[in-house]
Every structure is written in C-alpha cells, then in structure tokens.
Amino acid sequence: MDRFTISLDEKLAQEFDAWIAARAYANRSEAVRDLLRAELERGRQAHASSQLCVACLSYVFKHHERDLGERVTQLQHAHHELTVASMHAHLDHEFCLETVLLRGPTAQVRAFADAVCAERGVMHGKLNLISVDQGGGHGPHSHLGHHSYHGRHDDAQHQHLTPST
Template sequence: MQRVTITLDEDLLSAIDARVKSHNYQGRSEAVRDLLRTGLLDSSTHSPEPAKHCIATLSWVFDHATRDLAQRLSTLFHRHHSLIHTTQEIPLDHHHSMAVAVLKGESNSVHALTERVISERGVRHGRVFMVPIAPDIEEHAHGDQVEPHTHWRVRDS
C-alpha cells in the first residue's frame, strides 16, 4: 500500500469520523478506502478497462399515481428481459412502493437500463449497485450430467 495525504474541511472530516464510529471501522483509512471503492464502482469510469459484465441490484421508490408508469416500466423490462433475473415490489403506503431488480449482463447495457428506470417520471428515488464479474465457461459434473456452463466470477475492480 501507498500512503496518500489529503486535505479535508472540518465538516467532511467529522462525517468520516462519524462513519468510522457508526460502521465500526478500525480507523479513518479503512473508512476512506471503503468509500472510495464504493464511489469508484458507482462511476462509469471506475477503471481504465471497465468490466465488460456485471451483476447489479437496482432499487427505486415510485408513485403509483403517475400516469402510465407501470406500463412504461413493463415495456422497458420486456425489451431488456435478458438482463433481468428477478423483480420484487414492496408496498410502502397507499401511493408509493419500493421495487428491487436483480440484473446481470453486459455492463453498459445494465447501466443504460438502470439510468432509464431511475429517470422515469414518477420514480422518486433510485439507486444501483453494480459488481464487476467475468464469465468463466467450465465443463464439470452436476449429479450425473456433464455439460459446459458459465460461472460468473466476481472481479476485484
């Protein structure tokens, strides 16, 4: 590891110290490393060679009263059905729900889909968490069947 010196204003340093305490980090360095990793994964330019594939969760809160929102999202999801593994909707109150989707596929396609969902009129809050993965095609037995299939290995960056 290399040591890096940075200058922070008092408010930001206080926020980092509060995170160290609330998340039980051993020190500021661990908290800052974790925040940087998360921030870099959230950005579309997190490495010189971005992951070609990812697995992701997308969560969003939406207003049921928004005209045609359900139809627009349904159409969007059907157009991108190969990226979607599952979706779940949780009612929050009489007007709002939270939805969660698990996605897997080519990183640029997953990112584009999540941006479309989050930007839809009626979506109040949205957040995506993407994890880089790499396909690894193997042939080995599962029970009495031997056939090639893909395992998705989590990448470090």
C-alpha cells in the same frame, strides 16, 4: 498484506474517527480499505474500463400512475438478459418501492436504469453498480455432471462474475 503509514492532521483524524464510529468499523484499516475500494471502483467506472457489472436499481413510483406498471414490465422484458430478479413492496396507498437486480454489460445496465427512472411516475431512482470480471478467465460454461445445490445435475450455461479488485 502490505502495510503503510499515513499522517493526518488532528482535525482530519478526529473527523475520520467519528466517521469510522458512525459506520461501526472495527478499526481504521478496514475503513481505509473500503474507501480505497470505493474510489478505485469510481475510477474504473469513470474511465469505462469496466465492461461487465452487477447492479441493484431501486426506485419509488406512484402505484396509480397510468400504465406505469405495464411500461416498466415491458422494459424489463425487452431487456430480460439484464434482469436477474425484482422485488416489489407497497409503501402506502399511493407509492411502491421496486428493486431490480441486474447483470451484464455496464453501458446496457446504465441505459436500462436510465430508461426506467425516466418513466413518468418513477421517482427517487438509484443505481448501485459494481464492476465485475468473468471469474477465473472462464467464459460461459457448464459443470456437466456436477450436482448443484438443488441435488440435480447442473448442465445450464452460466458464467462466474467476480467483483473487480
């Protein structure tokens, strides 16, 4: 682990310590590491150096909006290779919250999220995207003959996605 020292003026140090306390960080080092990771991730995404991602798309929508459920479902089916899972929660008699877990090429995930959020009746859409690399340099593969955690042989093709660091 590399160590370095930074100097902060008193006001900035006090504001930083208040920020750390509000988020319940154990120490300044953990907070600085998270800030650096977040900034490096923003840079990767801004410069399109991220080719693959995992993402969480959350949005609130009007339950009774004409054909909205069907339109969103059609979008998910049209992009089934991106959609991992979804969860639906009823907020009240009019509004629902849906969260969709996604993975795949960053540009396609962003385009899918934009299409969902642009649907009439969808509001408060937010995409949380994390760049990933294909872990260990392996492409799609299977673990032939290995037992999965379900006790059956795991022969399905899959890939390991590791968060970019």
